[in-house]
Amino acid sequence: MNMHKIAYSFFIAFVASLATLVSVSALSSSERDAADDEGLDPITLDELAEHDGAESCWKAIHGRVYDITDYVPNHPTDPGVILEWCGREASEGWDNKRPGVPHSPRAEGMLDEYLIGRLVDEEGEPAAAESSAAADEARDDAGTAEVPLSPAEDERLHRALLNQPLDGRYRGVFGDGGEMQVNVQFDLRDGRLSNVGYRHLAYRGVDYRQLDEDEDLYPVMVQHLQLAEGLEGQPLTAIFALYEPERMAEDLDGYSGATLRGNKVHSAFRDALNRGVYSWP
Template sequence: MSKIYTFEEVQQHRSAESCWVVLYGNVYDVTAFVPSHPGGSKIILQLAGTDATEEYDPVHPEGTLESSLPASAKLGPFDQSTVPVSDQTPEQTGTPNISPAQEQADDTPNSLAECLNIDDIEALATKKISRKAWGYYFSAGDDLVSKSLNNTVYRSILLRPRIFVDCTRCDTSTTLLGNKVSVPFFVSPAAMARLGHRDGEAGIATACGTYGAMQIISNNASQTPEQVVAGKEDQVFGWQLYVQTDRAKSEAMLQRIHQLPQIKFICLTLDAPVPGKREHDERTSLGNPSGGVAANLPVRSAVQSGSASTTSPDPEAKTLRLEEQIEDSDSAGAGGVGKALFAGTAPDLTWKATLPWLAAHTKLPIVLKGLQTHEDAYLASHYAPQVQGIILSNHGGRALDTAPPSIHTLLEIRKFCPEVFAKIEVFVDGGIRRGTDVVKALCLGARGVGLGRAPLFGNGAGGVAGVERVLEILKAETETAMRLLGCERVEDLGPQFVNARMVERDIFDGVDGVGGATGMEKVGAWVRSKL
């Protein structure tokens, strides 16, 4: 019979020389694994001698323990009854550690059936998810100025409905990068879905299948791409790429993605070469004020973990491993989940070097995510057909605070270089809360609209059913807005249906020689220098 270990015995092993943790009711000796932990040794040592299950489970797919540790590392069962009350987690004592937003959520919906809009979904999720999940999902850069403007800018754009138009029919279907979809909005890449609910990114994909929506899988997803796309042969996916400092790791990941025909394009993310300062995320990672298990997340996404589903041949060769350890204490501890996820991300990407490198390692279409100026949109259009689309985005306000909302950049393109729309597809994301927001973006030239936090909060509110409710609400609101405008099809939407003057007065006014009021005719030498 296996020895049963007590709390006192486990507590004696809290150093790099002897590191034990409790996972799923069993004690593991992870001493040999500490130096190679992808999230850095400091993170795993903060959990030494504790029950790390609640920190570990949301971000590691099934099989990670078995693939990362030898069988001998599993020492035996743990006697939970020996844990003093002062060392139990809030969940174990029945007193959950709630966020400030959760404290104010008493009058919000208590079920998905009561949720009438995306704000309701977020409020319900806030009641259900952990403090850590809320901090990571809600957080944005510095003072949340860009995040707030993302949400409010759409209110300054007015709609211009036409009358005496038959609105019996409404068709929200369209094509995105040549792929048929049922709705003009898609799920943007957003990490760590299993922090909110065990259904995770695979559950989001299931909901997308119900509504015919496209999904871009996050590079830092908490499930492997094989798990996300399994059984979804008829759906449309993209794969987000954060290029690693060690390019070989990204090249191995691309080889792995090429084995998944559901993934139709690569989404190269460029709006966060380094992590922004996300204080809500950092505060929830500073430690558990109740005195229980440390709140620092042992960050290791499903892709980074090296775990692959049974559909992935030769997983050891095809799995991207994040080897760089986070030695800086800001990254490993107080920096929060978001900062830790950036370990190993390359900050040295350029037009001249990165796109040719990418062309050598994938033939899939490229979508550039994170453009925030019309100049970069103009440059991107010169790389067609390798680049087939761009996503105008400020990373959900999570990178550079006071960066412009995507609608500002969309209007810049319309003003300074409208020819971009004829060369590549232009998408926007950030701040979408209503179907009217979707319609306004489409009227101004966007091909599709990305959703980031909404699916994450939907997942937190109810797993697959919660994400389905998000898509159901937005589809119904989009249809209503189109009917009231007098538009039967997505392709009928155009600038004649909106008045954006209040926003246009706030957009960039131009700099002579680089776009600007004199037009793009002076930009030739500048563009050639970047190509």
């Protein structure tokens, strides 16, 4: 064998071992074999269920159990989002941080730090993820369209690139005839509305928020509060229902002379979205 051949053989061996290394490290939890986990402490669903809150939060994800108590305050959502899964088989939540959207490889890499055992049934056999079928279905439904569009793992960047509004607090106004009539404030989280309220409601110099219960226009103010309540917890697209306020507020016909209208509130929402996030609550 001449020197070239030897060098070539070494090169091929090197590339092959690199490929093996890459494929081994790329094994995600779903591809892992149960046999890989035999050395881990067995933990039953009953034991898991004892750690179901912020003081001690364990989760089973794809057959492995993690104690993520220390991580809960660092999770980039309201703590309630992940506390809800403590003490449970949580693969479905993990695989669908939003419907059909799994956590990123970066998040997957973080799990190892919190690994404490493997999930077993009463016989000590590996317990199947009860909801993995549902999660797989959600993933299949999402198809390949959910492949990240950017190498960055930053949710905010993705939303900005896709022209989706960022999570945050918004404020926006509707004004006419030189008068500010509606000023709304709301929060967006994962595309849903919360804390919807008015910072200002007025028409022709009358401040609706100062009206007493016995005043004629008071019911109009109540109707506007009903519009705000109706949007609470709804997806952002629900603001289009403001074009038909009679579906969201009672008795609107009785006040058809009302001077504050759903379309003005809608307009204030659109203004808020155009302005962008006001603050990060």
